[in-house]
Amino acid sequence: RVVMPPNKSNEYMVVANIADAIFADKEESPEGWQKALEYFSKRSVQMVSVTCTEKGYDVNIPQIDVDLSNGINSPKHIMAKIAVFVYHRYKNIGSPIALVSMDNCAENGLKFKNAVMTFAKEWIKRGFVETDFLKYLDDKVTFPSTMIDRITPRPSDKVQKMLENIGIDDMNIITTEKGTVIAPFVNTEHVSYLVIEDKFPNGRPDLEKVGVIFCDNPDDVARYEKMKVGACLNPNQTTLAIFGCLFNINYIYEVMSDPLCSELVYRQSYEESLPVVEHPGKIDPKEFLREVLKERLPNPNIPDTPARIITDTSQKVGVRYGNTIIAHGNKAKELKYIPFAIAGWCRYLMGIDDNGNLMNLNPTAKPPFNRWSPDHRLKELVNQVSQIKFGEPDTTKDKLHPILSDEGMFGVDLYKVGLGFKVERYFKDMISKIGAVREALESVLYEKGDLEGFCK
Known part of the structure; x- marks a missing residue:
């Protein structure tokens, strides 16, 4: 992570707290999919944060019809996948969990909840999941609202060269088939704010210690x-x-x-x-x-x-x-x-x-x-x-x-x-x-x- 204050005294940090990275897709990566299900079955998991841009919560699109028809088998839309993961948690341990949107959009918690509920309700109608799953979502799953603020532009060629010049290799910037620009680094500003609704039914880390503002x-x-x-x-x-x-x-x-x-x-x-x-x-x-x-x-x-x-x-x-x-x-x-x-x-x-x-x-x-x-x-x-x-x-x-x-x-x-x-x-x-x-x-x-x- 490259933090870039106005005085150009850049701060470099190797983000080393990521324990695992998986591709959670049942068809293209069965092992990754199974591992994701296993994580959601752990009682110790208190929260799952999601960053998928505002478009990711939009379920008023024709593309979700396949997921609605297939039920919990091989979901493709990210909200359908989240719904399956939570259903797996419900079936195996029934423990509460907080699903936290980290996307920069208004009422992100409500958008997240409505999207997951859309799949759950439709799957219930079609007989794919039990009616009690909806009660579980209402009683034991929360979708806290958040406000995230940190200007983080697309990865820059200049920053890539800067990192390579100080001896950090494999920093190539990649553009996906859908036009998303990704890289092994982020370039971001020196200012950040994170405000979260304090609604964590399975407990949470002491995020106040790192400056997070909690609201009731x-x-x-x-x-x-x-x-x-x-x-x-x-x-x-x-x-x-x-x-x-x-x-x-x-x-x-x-x-x-x-x-x-x-x-x-x-x-x-x-x-x-x-x-x-x-x-x-x-x-x-x-x-x-x-x-x-x-x-x-x-x-x-x-x-x-x-x-x-x-x-x-x-x-x-x-x-x-x-x-x-x-x-x-x-x-x-x-x-x-x-x-x-x-x-x-x-x-x-x-x-x-x-x-x-x-x-x-x-x-x-x-x-x-x-x-x-x-x-x-x-x-x-x-x-x-x-x-x-x-x-x-x-x-x-x-x-x-x-x-x-x-x-x-x-x-x-x-x-x-x-x-x-x-x-x-x-x-x-x-x-x-x-x-x-x-x-x-x-x-x-x-x-x-x-x-x-x-x-x-």
Whole structure:
């Protein structure tokens, strides 16, 4: 593990506490599968943590039909596998256990529980498992909510070379068939937070000793999560990523060094997001935000990219922007910087940067989709803006309406809160000519002649 603080005094740690690594697949690795079942049969196991990204908890997809039909035989989806492992524990020892999501998404404990329950309930209906299995899940299995915070970009070529130069071999970065980038090392920042709902029916380690914050209920965890994901960190990352892509800037810290971009996230944070944040308890939101804007996002040692951050933005805008809009209530129509960022995202969907050139954020994808980072709604969204012509703002017409009125995406219809047409106006300004995005950004920041700048 390479920890990379702003002063470039990197810290190297060999993570040597992993006792075993197995490939748990019944068909492709029977031995690994059996070993996983054995681990779940041990009474000493108190908790199992899972990191599979937010997509991993999505069971509203056709791919799970095979697992629903096959029952506990040869599951493929990760949630189906977890359900089988827990069923095996139920059948063999019946001991309680905590299943802990370590993924960076809202209500991760609830998402985890709902996914496992989906398989359990359907298998009960089809006669694959006993009805009492559901009672076991309700009474003896918990799914604590968590808030995880540590910026950990994809493995960097620069870090690989750095490790090789100090004599550490076999650090090759691998891209899987599905496009996942993995390596024997992680490069991460110097700051980390972990908040967990204290709901462990079989006991737990004394994680307080290493700085973990425990909460009594999921609502307490949610306040930390909303502070981070909905206000102080993730919205700023998304805004920087949007304009980093449009300005063809390679790294987040470089976007943060752009005076206009940094001014935008400062104003977005202090004028629009922070005022509606509820203090979570043990982390002060103002200090957390200061650390984000002054230390973490400008960190030149973190190789994080706009292309990575902007991935799957359609799944994120509701939490990162929508919740703040909703929190402002009747005053939402007065917001300026969040709707400007949303307009920037719509402008990004055109796949053309501020210099008028086609973007190339995902070189391994087939054209034209190499122009954007992956997003599960990419084709649909790109199609909705496809008739809008760069340099001809009037072609916008009502083309953005299906996007901006999508309550499923934003959590709110932006037209109903008085922001839809404002976003459209910003968007039209951004497509008028080469350099229009930067010109529009400067205009929205300094329209009142305030040349001092908030972040100064």
